[in-house]
Amino acid sequence: MSTAPDPSAADRATHARIMKGLRLVTAPFPHLAGLAAAVRVEIDERVPTMGVFASGRLLANPAFTARLSADDLVFVLAHELLHLALRTHDRARGSATLEFNYAHDYIINDMLRHALGTTVIPAGGLDMPGARERSAEDIVLEMRRTGSYMPSKTLVWEGQVVTVEQVLGAARQAPAGSMGDALDARRERELFPEDSADQVERARAVRDLAARGMVLAKAMGAMRGKGDSPGGQQQSVRAQRGFFHTPWHVALQPWLEGVAPGERTYTRASRRGNDHSDVVMPGRKRYSWMLNVILDTSASMGDDIPKALGAIADFCDAAGVDEIRVVQCDTVVTSDEMLSPAALADYQISGYGGSDLTPALAALADDPRVTSAIVITDGDISYPSEAVPYAVLWALPKSSTSFQPSYGRVVVMQAGGAS
Structure with missing residues (x-):
């Protein structure tokens, strides 16, 4: 039957x-x-x-x-x-x-x-x-x-x-x-x-999200030969903050919404980023969370690393990131450490060799705690052809027409002034 x-x-x-x-x-x-x-x-x-x-x-x-x-x-x-x-x-x-x-x-x-x-x-x-x-x-x-x-x-x-x-x-x-x-x-x-009692409050929260989304749409509309050996060099670099014309937390906020732990709440507004009048930032139910960053330290990235570090620090201040895990890599992982956003102000960089981020992406893939990572790179790299088991945001300091990865999302940061 x-x-x-x-x-x-x-x-x-x-x-x-x-x-x-x-x-x-x-x-x-x-x-x-x-x-x-x-x-x-x-x-x-x-x-x-x-x-x-x-x-x-x-x-x-x-x-x-x-x-x-x-x-x-x-x-x-x-x-x-x-x-x-x-x-x-x-x-x-x-x-x-x-x-x-x-x-x-x-x-x-x-x-x-x-x-x-x-x-x-x-x-x-x-x-x-x-x-x-x-x-x-x-x-x-x-x-x-x-x-x-x-x-x-x-x-x-x-x-x-x-x-x-x-x-x-x-x-x-x-x-x-x-x-x-x-x-x-x-x-x-x-x-x-x-x-019915919750509908008005939910509508208010959605309006706030909509306002931020339109700011993001405008911000994102405004953005748009490899070596094969490790460099073995070290250099202390100072983060250059506020370099990018479009605020880092505005450019990356849509990606953050999809990968950050804890839900947003409008019970109280965020106390971070309140100096930015063009962004409405809700508070986040407090879960200590860590941002995973893979930093391309190949020789071609030398001039861009200080600006990238400053951008990361700006973003962390605005988004409420408590810790950063920075994995440095040229063709090998040269550093893998946890630090506070403030520690990026004067930071030791190791590498300056070739351009293969496969070891760094694989290292995070082996860590079950990793659900997302930002990869700071100029795009002139080798990387795994198959998607890694976590969300990836490729952040390029300069536009690159040749870099078209088959997975992840690409954000191009446009400089607002002379370096």
């Missing part, structure tokens, strides 16, 4: 697929990493497709999700995260709620088409080529002027083609927030009354 499939098992599989999709979103959009980690995914047939509340609760219809390919799912999830990043819920208030939701849908989908190289908007999403160059207010005005003949859809995803006027007319007859994917707070309280 056959048995019916277990709905809870199916929902768990859908939930796992969405969580994987959220992780994949952060590869092309690292500034969304904080929001991707903050959203709470719930499989819910009460929504026709997918939508997100200002609190970060993301609802996904299981049948709709099943119809999406892996690439389309990443697109749709990135779309929902961008609603949080652009604060659609806060800006789309009053009588123009659905209009503003749709305007942001046009903008977001055009942004994603451009960023991901997509020719067709997945899942029948709203499509307006060039919308990313326009403001939401401008698009709303166009919708109002041409609503009787401007095409739109009855739903953000998989809707039927109608005119804007028909969409807005239907919206006036429908429950609040039932047609867009930027789901409103009143509907969340109705659907989830058991945690």
Whole structure:
């Protein structure tokens, strides 16, 4: 006798697929990493497709999700995260709620088409080529002027083609927030009354993450012959702090959100980095944690090492890093030690030989405590072809078109002044 499939098992599989999709979103959009980690995914047939509340609760219809390919799912999830990043819920208030939701849908989908190289908007999403160059207010005005003949859809995803006027007319007859994917707070309280008291605080935390994510997006937009023997030389170098124009903690924050231990909390703001007016930094539940750094000490890195050390120290001050494990390597590991960020001020460097970081990456791979590492290098190196079992951030003091690793994420630091 056959048995019916277990709905809870199916929902768990859908939930796992969405969580994987959220992780994949952060590869092309690292500034969304904080929001991707903050959203709470719930499989819910009460929504026709997918939508997100200002609190970060993301609802996904299981049948709709099943119809999406892996690439389309990443697109749709990135779309929902961008609603949080652009604060659609806060800006789309009053009588123009659905209009503003749709305007942001046009903008977001055009942004994603451009960023991901997509020719067709997945899942029948709203499509307006060039919308990313326009403001939401401008698009709303166009919708109002041409609503009787401007095409739109009855739903953000998989809707039927109608005119804007028909969409807005239907919206006036429908429950609040039932047609867009930027789901409103009143509907969340109705659907989830058991945690209504927490929803306002969660929305506030998500707004803070969104603000920081937009700062990160701007910051990251502004950044963009090997030897084979060890050098055997030593030199004491002084860290050059504040050298890079884009603050180190801003450039690396999205990566940090994905690898740092302990969860962020907005019960109190961070006391570190409060002198930076362009960054909102939440406090972190206090877990003593260590930053793993592999430092390329090959001869070609000689001029860049002092600036790299200063950048690491700046980052640690802002991000609340308690200890640093620095593994120096040219073609062999020349030093592996734990130290405080302050110790980088005057630090002994060993190496200045060839350029093979394989021994250093392998040394961290053998340590089960290591879950992530920053590799400071000019990119003119040898390294393992297969991915190591921890998250890697390749940090290059200068841009390198030839360095394209098959794993990890690359950040290029752009100098803000003469060395």
